[in-house]
Amino acid sequence: MTGNGGAAIVAEDLRKAYGDLKAVDGVSFSVLEGEFFGILGPNGAGKTTTLEIVEGLRKPDGGRVRLLGQEPWPRKLDLLPRIGVQLQASSFFEKLTTREQLQTFGSLYGVGAARVDEMLELVGLADKAGTREGQLSGGQRQRLSIACALVHDPDIVFLDEPTAALDPQARRNLWDVLRAIQDRGKTILYTTHYLDEAEILCDRVAIMDHGRILAMDAPATLVRGLDAPTHVLLEPGALPVDAAHALPGAESVSADDVSLSISTREPARLLGALAERGSLGGLQVRTATLEDVFLQLTGREYRA
Missing domain, CATH: 3.40.50.300 (P-loop containing nucleotide triphosphate hydrolases)
Structure with a gap:
């Protein structure tokens, strides 16, 4: 309301x-x-x-x-x-x-x-x-x-x-x-x-x-208004890191023991390419939130 x-x-x-x-x-x-x-x-x-x-x-x-x-x-x-x-x-x-x-x-x-x-x-x-x-x-x-x-x-x-x-x-x-x-x-x-x-x-x-x-x-x-990228998260080992870099729309890729993360401003293209490869298992999509706006404006340092 x-x-x-x-x-x-x-x-x-x-x-x-x-x-x-x-x-x-x-x-x-x-x-x-x-x-x-x-x-x-x-x-x-x-x-x-x-x-x-x-x-x-x-x-x-x-x-x-x-x-x-x-x-x-x-x-x-x-x-x-x-x-x-x-x-x-x-x-x-x-x-x-x-x-x-x-x-x-x-x-x-x-x-x-x-x-x-x-x-x-x-x-x-x-x-x-x-x-x-x-x-x-x-x-x-x-x-x-x-x-x-x-x-x-x-x-x-x-x-x-x-x-x-x-x-x-x-x-x-x-x-x-x-x-x-x-x-x-x-x-x-x-x-x-x-x-x-x-x-x-x-x-x-x-x-x-x-x-x-x-x-x-x-x-x-x-x-x-933040113009932040969308983060697509995959299970570890879902595809090689170099292959993730080569996907259409991929801006950056990071990997650890928990997930493979691909940032993009063209999520539709990226998700389409992942679907063609059959690499959608455990996929999660994280878009920007108000927390991202807040942190960009106020910084990330801890204040008691």
Whole structure:
């Protein structure tokens, strides 16, 4: 689903520095109503600081934010019910059950019991309604955190790395929750460093590093603009390396104990030639992904 209304969020030339560190350095973007927009970047890129400025949790040094037509800083009481915020680290009340946690958050907005039960169903925690928060798994805690951000039915939902530290199954379950949120017409702005997740969920993404946006568009558009070769992988020994080099469309060939890899920008010609030779056993085709775009823009060095 893509946004089909006006801009729900407009950020213009946002800046935030801590001493000599420019955490956010001239960031501008807009998010349409109903759009799922992701901010991607390595650790320390400025994602969370940008999100906190847009939410109105942090005052920018420069620039301007319009959130549903209003500036979120200083905090405006009439704007707060229209936004929902899930932070990287969520704190809950000790000894309260899942339902009681949600009821407590909902009471701040006059939310009734029916809405609480609806949220428990949405995030898949109805069967854990009577369980204390401390007995929930990491994935269940994340879903409860999102339910707390949604319980008052906000127009915009901010999610800061909602799937961080979750196992693959919990991440996939949470993807279903996020899709269900967007299907309800909500605008979602979220940060993540999981590129596969962003490629699947987001209508558009902004890739950040060192406080700046390096690229912004639909994931598929960014991938197409990379002009990266397709990699065709064969079983080791499927054909000699010199024969692989001679195939039409082959640009480079590498071989190890795991696979024979042929890169090409003409995959149809290459695959046709392999089919004629009967060399399709165990064949895999790997096209470029958002991760390739990300690595080209931000580099491959590890950053803690």
